[in-house]
Amino acid sequence: MARRGLGDFEQQVLLTILRLGGEAYSVPMVVEMEERTGREVSQAAVYIALRRMEDKKLVVSRMVEPTASGNAKERRYFKVSPAGLERLEECRRTMDRFWEGLDSRAEGETR
Amino acid sequence: MSAAPRVPVWVRWAMNRFLSAREVASTLGELQELHAYWTESVGQREADRRFRRQVRQYPFRLLLRAGRGVANVRPWASLRSLKQSTRSLVRTPGLTAAIVLTVGIGIGGCATIFAVVDVLFLKGLPYPDADRLVWIHSASPTSQWALSAVDVQALDAQQTSFEALGTYTRSASTLVTDDGAERLVYIEAAPGLFATLGIQLLSGREAARAEGDVDADPTVVITRGFAARYFDIIEADGSQALGETVRIGATSYQVIGVLPSNFGPLASGTEVFTTLRMEPPPRKGPFGYITVGRIRADVMPDVALAELRAISTRIFPLWVDSFQDDSVSWGMQNLDEVLNRDAGRLLAILMGAVGGLLLVATANAANLLLARVAGRRPEMVLRQALGATRAQIAGHLLVESVLLSLGGVAVGLLVAVGGLRILPAVASSYLPRLSELRLEGSVMLFACALTAACCFLFGVVPALRGSRAGSRVDGLGGGRSVTGGASEQRAQRLLVAGQLALVLPLLTGGALLLTSFANLQDTDAGFDVERLLSLRVSLSDQAFPDGEARQQFWAMALERIEALPGVEAAAVSLGRPPNGGFNNNFDLEDKPTPENQSQPTAQWIIAEKRYFDVLGVPLVAGRMFESTDLDEDAPPVVLVDEAWADRHFPGASAVGRRFVDGGQVNEPLTTVVGVVGTVPYEGLGESGAGAVYRADARRLSSPFLMIRVLGDQAPVVALVREELRQLDPTAPITDVASGETLLSDSLTRPRHLSLLLGTFATIALGLAVVGLYGIMANSVERRRAEIAIRLALGGSPRGVQRLMVRQGMLVAAVGVLVGAVLSVSVTGVLADLLYEVEPADPLTLVAAAALMLVVALAACLVPSRRAAQAEPRAALGAQ
Known part of the structure; x- marks a missing residue:
């Protein structure tokens, strides 16, 4: 049995694809994730996470040939699959249930 | 745009193991693109640093991912592959047995020697706080020897650095028993020896200080085992023996204490400890007292040593009449170093020999599995086409090596159990403290870890190769690929050359020890050995x-x-x-x-x-x-x-x-x-x-x-x-020996060492030759069509044979060459063990290398002759 939940990093990767318009390759994803997290993000980690989620059918990918104007080499573009979307929303719902009624308190304590 | 740093070769190699070439190119391309972005955002230096670090992460992350995949293989699938793997191993019983046996002997041998290393160097002495125990000795610039009575008394009176001192000397006399007398080797121990070592008596007490006076009544402490034999005492603490009398020579000693039967390495096997009653010495010598000190916990060793030297200097003028050598002072040495003698080097040699054998056996197993994987390529391609993931295929292939390893560890543990039993009996004349050897958890753990490492070595490479099958379109073609593609051939040749390279140092070392042993046997003993009988009468x-x-x-x-x-x-x-x-x-x-x-x-x-x-x-x-x-x-x-x-x-x-x-x-x-x-x-x-x-x-x-x-x-x-x-x-009459026995006992160590190394070298050579034969036979099979065409076009069978032999001998030559370099650099450790032969003896090295080449030639000739005799029509027909 595969694990139902998604790790933090996996969620971040999936959400980044959605933020980048639903389909993206690793470079803009790493840039976007570094901006959002404020930390260096490992491209290898992103790539491996994507391939792993592809095995689980949470994303789908395709190779894009080099174009005269843009990229010099092939790139692998990833899209979030319907199953992936569903899993993301499930994760969000689960976390929301935990956060319910705690927002003000958590803010109070961090201050 | 500045260029990204170069991708290290090993990273590229590792990535190629897991990903298709296309995938590797696109992944690295994307990383280079990121580098360009980083160069603009954080500067060239930081961009280079990030690139290097991230590119290095790939091999490990890919390996982890593959490992997770293997772990996820469904139970029923692995059960089925277990069955298949067992079947395929049973189909080649000879090779399977050879691998299991040789890997097992290697693992068992390594585990046995590890057990000795564990006792001597890892566990420490079986005395509490043994790191504070030192041997205090007389020391000249060139040698060390025991203390004299003068020294012992002065040390006892003046020192402040030691919390306890124990002194003893070995003696021999006759023990008077009911049936007569027997020769007894015992220890005369000054009061305080047991306390210094931290040995607890089972019953009774250690001699008090006053009992060490020259006119005190004679007292003795005996071991539990001696009490049982001498007094027929059966209770566990032997306290019945207290107060009884032991007669040694002309003196009757009263038993005041009973020791556990194992006194530990300092006096292993000694059962009787009389109380040393030291007479006031008339002169400085003789030097017959072994003194052990326990350094106080708050005193640094160099402070204790300085104090020892100061006392020695202080008493020197008092005894200058009988001792004038003022270069002699006192020194100290950790007790474990003293007891371990020069075992370290000997163990290194043994570990090297048995480890070399294990490596050769492992390489041989890898070679065999590689050939098997190559043979099963069509099956792998089919599996992949039907939806099996790479991880599943790799896992399936790993099962075979795991099975072989299990067999290896089973044989290995048997060998270790036997080795630990035999070693104390045969090697105690040249390896210390073997009576402490046990098959302990640490030894089993070592054997298992070693097995896991071997399994990894001979399992993972073939598994990864086999699971890459899908990227090769020719896989399903059958025929040609049955014998493996060019890269498998390369890997196999590398493995065989590696084996031969490992065999040569073993062979050279074995030959050197054998030569040295033969020289020793031929050496003039200086006395007439034949018809000589000797015995000791006490x-x-x-x-x-x-x-x-x-x-x-x-x-x-x-x-x-x-x-x-x-x-x-x-x-x-x-x-x-x-x-x-x-x-x-x-x-x-x-x-x-x-x-x-x-x-x-x-x-x-x-x-x-x-x-x-x-x-x-x-x-x-x-x-x-x-x-x-x-x-x-x-x-x-x-x-x-x-x-x-x-x-x-x-x-x-x-x-x-x-x-x-x-x-x-x-x-x-x-x-x-x-x-x-x-x-x-x-x-x-x-x-x-x-x-x-x-x-x-x-x-x-x-x-x-x-x-x-x-x-x-x-x-x-x-x-x-x-x-x-x-x-x-x-x-009592003891130590009966003929002249031949005396000589042969004296040669025990060289005989055992040369026998052991010689045997290992022979087994290793056999394995390497089998490997060489295997790749030659494979190669002949693979090039059948080519050979047939050559023959059909008028090529001479002799020419074809020469071609094939050249190919095999190239592998052998590379192996021998590397092995020669290896030999020259490692045989130096044998220097002290050799007699009238140099470690870098060119004749021995050349002879060993020549022997290997001759055997290799024989291994090449058989398959190449078959190739040359091939009927062109039949060979082409087979394609």
Whole structure:
């Protein structure tokens, strides 16, 4: 049995694809994730996470040939699959249930 | 845009193991694109740093991912592949057994030696806080020896750095039992020895300080085992023995304490510890007391050492009459180092040999599995096409190597169990503390870890290769690929060359040890070994209290023994070649030892005149002992051997030279009256410092009786026993040995080492040759069509054969070349073990290399002949 939940990093990767318009390759994803997290993000980690989620059918990918104007080499573009979307929303719902009624308190304590 | 740093070769190699070439190119391309972005955002240096770090992460992350995939293989699938793998292994029983056996022997051998390493170097001594225990000794710039009574008493009175001191000396006498007497080797221990070592008595107590006084009543501490034997005591703590009496020689000792049966490595096997009652010493020597100190927890070792030296310097002037060597001071050494002797190097050699064998066996297994994987390529491609993931296929292939490893570890543990049993019996003459060996958790763990490592080595590479099958379109084609693609061939050749490279140092080392062993056997023992019989007779102090009484006994005994049928001559001596002498120092009258230097030493043997006849040692110069030499008021005289004479008076006569014996400056000088042939007393082939012979052997209480027999030894032993029994029914007879036995015992270590290394080298060579034969046969199979075409176009069979042999011999040559470099760099560790052969002996190396090449040639010839004899039509038809 595969694990139902998604790790933090996996969620971040999936959400980044959605933020980048639903389909993206690793470079803009790493840039976007570094901006959002404020930390260096490992491209290898992103790539491996994507391939792993592809095995689980949470994303789908395709190779894009080099174009005269843009990229010099092939790139692998990833899209979030319907199953992936569903899993993301499930994760969000689960976390929301935990956060319910705690927002003000958590803010109070961090201050 | 600046270029990204180069991708390291190993990263690229590793990525290629897991990803298709296309995937690798696109992944690295994207990373380079990121580098360009980083260069703009964070600068060139930081961008380079990030690129390097991230690119290095790929191999590990990919490996982890593959591993997770393997772990996720469904149970039923792995059960099925278990069945398949077992079946495929059973189909080739010979090879499977060879791998399991050789890997098992390697693992078991390594585990056995690890157990010794564990005892000697990892676990420490079995005494509490053993790191604070030191041996306190006399030390000159060149050597170390025990303390004297003077030293022990001064140390005890003046030191402040040690919380406890224990002193002992070894003694031998006769133990009086109900049935008669037996020879007893025991320890005289000063009060405090057990407390210093932290040994708890089972019952009773250790001797109090006052019991160490010279006029105190004799007391003794015995082990539980001795109590059981001597007093028939069965209770666990042996307390029934307390207060009983043990009779040793002429003295009765009262038992005051019982020790556990295992005293530990310091006096392993000793069962009786009498209380040492030290007499006030009249002079500085002799140096016979072994002193162990426990350094106080709050004192640094160098402080303790400084104090030792200070006390030694302080007492030096008090005893300068009897000891003048002011280069001698006191030193100390950790007790475990003392007890471990030079075992480290020997263990390194053994571990190297058995580890080398294991590596060769592992490489052989890898080779076999690689060939198997290559053969199963179509199956793998099919599996992948039907939806099996790479991880599943790799996992399936791994099962086979896991099965082989399980077999290996089973054999290995058996070998280890056997090794740990046999080792103490055969090797205790050259490896210390073997009685402490146990098959413990740590040893099992080591064996298992080693197995896992082997399994990884011979399993993972073939598994990864096999699971890459899908990227090869030709996979399903069958035929050609059955024998493996070019890259498999390359890997196999590399493995075989590697095996041969590992075999050569083993072979060279084995050959060197064998040569050295043969040299030792051929070496002139210096005495007539054949028809020589020797035994030790121990007279009790009670029956023969002084030298006079013993002299009478020996005169009568020797006369009667020489009259026995089958006896040619007999004599007594203290010291027995080739391993049985005692050291003494002396100071030559003609060459006095300069200040700050140590006096020379030599083997000191006590032997009567007849001894030289019995052993067949010739008188070379001067005269033999005469009966007047033994008179009370006769000046002290000695004989020396040629080694001694050459060492101290090269090119001149040693006869008539005089020296001070053992620092006794107040005694008359000792004169050399004759020179005899050299006999070794420090081991065969040891270039000893020579020997000095004193004449008064018949005054000894437990000398060796050396007998030259006329024919068979066995009946003579019985007759001599009977004769001695009539003269003294209580005198125990021990250490019976023929001249051949004495020599052969002396060669135990070289014999075992050369046998072991020779055997390992032979097995390893066999394995490597099987590997070479395998790739040759594969290659012939693969190039069948090519060969057929060559032959059909008029190529000569001989030419084809030459082509094939050249290919195989290239692999062998590379292996031998690398092996030669390896040999030259590792055989140096054998230097101290070799006799009359250099570690880098070119002849041995060339001979070993030649042997390997010849065997390799034979392994190439068979398949290549088959290739040359192929019928072109049939060969092409098969394609």
